[in-house]
Amino acid sequence: MELLRDYIVVGFGIAGLCFCEHLERNSKSFIVFDDDSQQSSWVAGGMYNPVILKRFTLAWNAVSQQEFALPFYRSLEAKLNESFLVPLKVYRKFASIEEQNLWFEAMDKPQMDQFMSSKILQNENPHVKASYGFGQLEGVGRLKVRNLITAYRKRLEAMNSFVFEQFDFDQLQFQDNVVSYKGYKAKQIVFATGYGLKSNPLFKELPLQGTKGELVLIEAADLKLEAILKAGVFLLPLGDDRYYVGATYNWNDKTNKPSEKAKKELLSKLDKLIDGPYKVIDHIAGIRPTVIDRRPLVGRHLEIQNAYVLNGMGTRGVLVAPTLSKQLYEYIEEGSALDLEIDVQRFYNKA
Numbered sequence: 001m002e003l004l005r006d007y008i009v010v011g012f013g014i015a016g017l018c019f020c021e022h023l024e025r026n027s028k029s030f031i032v033f034d035d036d037s038q039q040s041s042w043v044a045g046g047m048y049n050p051v052i053l054k055r056f057t058l059a060w061n062a063v064s065q066q067e068f069a070l071p072f073y074r075s076l077e078a079k080l081n082e083s084f085l086v087p088l089k090v091y092r093k094f095a096s097i098e099e100q101n102l103w104f105e106a107m108d109k110p111q112m113d114q115f116m117s118s119k120i121l122q123n124e125n126p127h128v129k130a131s132y133g134f135g136q137l138e139g140v141g142r143l144k145v146r147n148l149i150t151a152y153r154k155r156l157e158a159m160n161s162f163v164f165e166q167f168d169f170d171q172l173q174f175q176d177n178v179v180s181y182k183g184y185k186a187k188q189i190v191f192a193t194g195y196g197l198k199s200n201p202l203f204k205e206l207p208l209q210g211t212k213g214e215l216v217l218i219e220a221a222d223l224k225l226e227a228i229l230k231a232g233v234f235l236l237p238l239g240d241d242r243y244y245v246g247a248t249y250n251w252n253d254k255t256n257k258p259s260e261k262a263k264k265e266l267l268s269k270l271d272k273l274i275d276g277p278y279k280v281i282d283h284i285a286g287i288r289p290t291v292i293d294r295r296p297l298v299g300r301h302l303e304i305q306n307a308y309v310l311n312g313m314g315t316r317g318v319l320v321a322p323t324l325s326k327q328l329y330e331y332i333e334e335g336s337a338l339d340l341e342i343d344v345q346r347f348y349n350k351a
């Protein structure tokens, strides 16, 4: 007789991965399907930073999300015997004295002083253009998302718990509280397919918007940056004189294909930030799963009791995915309530 697993998980970006980790922590059996059709987690710069650097405000629930996310990723480092977290400072370039003043005003807001330093840094790097200096953020950094996905996926493959294929919705059946897909059977199914949600007949009506983002990878031997620089673009040091330059926001194009227009935009902003030679090594793109009301999409299908969605990680998947996947797990297994802000029910109610 075919094995009855606890879960089928469709999608193995950062959201699917974090959900699988909660399943493993709770000794649940599962099988994952992914076809690499969406690239958001794969191309992400991986920054974690609770502060919105345009307005000097905190992102939604970001402090508690970070408090949960960092130990969560550290435990994955121990489990997979590889390092994924890279603590880095962020230097926010000031464009004027007014911006310096706004920085100091923002420091008085609750919880901001744990990230924002009160000292204005003068620019000492001859290859950086920053005559008004920088504000410095601490307690922030980067998750090597690609390395984490690769390592976790390898582990699942070794356990025969990962299937590389496009999920075929025509083969999916629900009967007597059991989900059947091809030869597989499970008690529950969770879709964590990022922008791929658009082709899921069960959840495609949800208002996932999708925002394309592009990055270029450069090599700049003279730059010698050890912090993330943020101005019109961010410049993220990866080691070996390589940096990501990002990112763009495009609400119309829904392909994963890098565009000349975005590359030009990024390089023209980069030229305003640095002096000196650099070489473009790569150019990548993905669709961020953003939602009309800027909140995630988590919860149960309106009619099918064992079909769930974990989506809408938006622009901050690294910080939000560990908490949201835990909330979904506890909702399914322990009957905990979901925050109304994230529950997909908010859209069903409007229908």
Ligand SMILES: Cc1cc2nc3c(=O)[nH]c(=O)nc-3n(C[C@H](O)[C@H](O)[C@H](O)COP(=O)(O)OP(=O)(O)OC[C@H]3O[C@@H](n4cnc5c(N)ncnc54)[C@H](O)[C@@H]3O)c2cc1C
Residues within 6 Å of the ligand: 010, 011, 012, 013, 014, 015, 016, 033, 034, 035, 036, 037, 038, 039, 040, 041, 042, 043, 044, 045, 046, 047, 048, 165, 166, 167, 168, 192, 193, 194, 195, 196, 197, 212, 213, 214, 215, 246, 247, 248, 285, 286, 287, 288, 289, 310, 311, 312, 313, 314, 315, 316, 317, 318, 319
């Ligand atoms: C350029 C760029 C830079 C970014 N930088 C950052 C950053 O610095 N920090 C940060 O926190 N966030 C960043 N983000 C946002 C972050 O990437 C997202 O919030 C996050 O990756 C979303 O994860 P996800 O798992 O929901 O979706 P995805 O990563 O899109 O994963 C969905 C998975 O589902 C699979 N899938 C889809 N449909 C099917 C199907 N039918 N069958 C099988 N598999 C399927 C896909 O192949 C994919 O692996 C960035 C995004 C972009 C595009």
